[in-house]
Amino acid sequence: MTADDCLFCKLYRDGNHVNQADGFVAIRDINPQADTHLLVIPQRHIETFREVREFPPDEARRMLDFVAETARAAGLEDYKVVVNVGPEAGQTVFHLHWHILGGRSRELA
Ligand code: 5GP
Numbered sequence: 332m333t334a335d336d337c338l339f340c341k342l343y344r345d346g347n348h349v350n351q352a353d354g355f356v357a358i359r360d361i362n363p364q365a366d367t368h369l370l371v372i373p374q375r376h377i378e379t380f381r382e383v384r385e386f387p388p389d390e391a392r393r394m395l396d397f398v399a400e401t402a403r404a405a406g407l408e409d410y411k412v413v414v415n416v417g418p419e420a421g422q423t424v425f426h427l428h429w430h431i432l433g434g435r436s437r438e439l440a
């Protein structure tokens with residue numbers, strides 16, 4: 332999928348953001364797997380975490396800070412940060428994103 336028809340490029344532009352910073356937004360997952368389930372979406376379109384080296388170092392650092400800041404702003408102290416890399420690992424949207432999961436998680440069968 333290219334950036335032109337990418338769902339997360341669209342949600343970056345138009346979504347209902349719970350947090351935003353230069354180059355990054357956070358949204359609520361449409362199908363939450365935990366009490367709090369947020370998605371951090373970078374503006375830069377890369378398909379998977381495998382290509383994370385395409386981020387300039389300062390942008391990669393700011394992305395990590397934004398993940399932690401978004402969790403803090405959501406009132407989370409303890410939480411999981413998850414990145415699914417490739418379809419076999421459960422990735423369904425091919426624009427890099429970070430899951431933040433806080434509170435009780437839904438049991439996955
Ligand atoms: P992945 O499975 O690729 O790691 O994560 C994709 C996530 O995007 C899933 O948790 C799915 O529920 C969420 N998702 C898919 N479509 C939409 C949407 O249109 N809006 C929002 N907010 N989340 C979505």
Ligand code: ZN
Nearest residue numbers: 337340376426
């Ligand atoms: Zn995209």
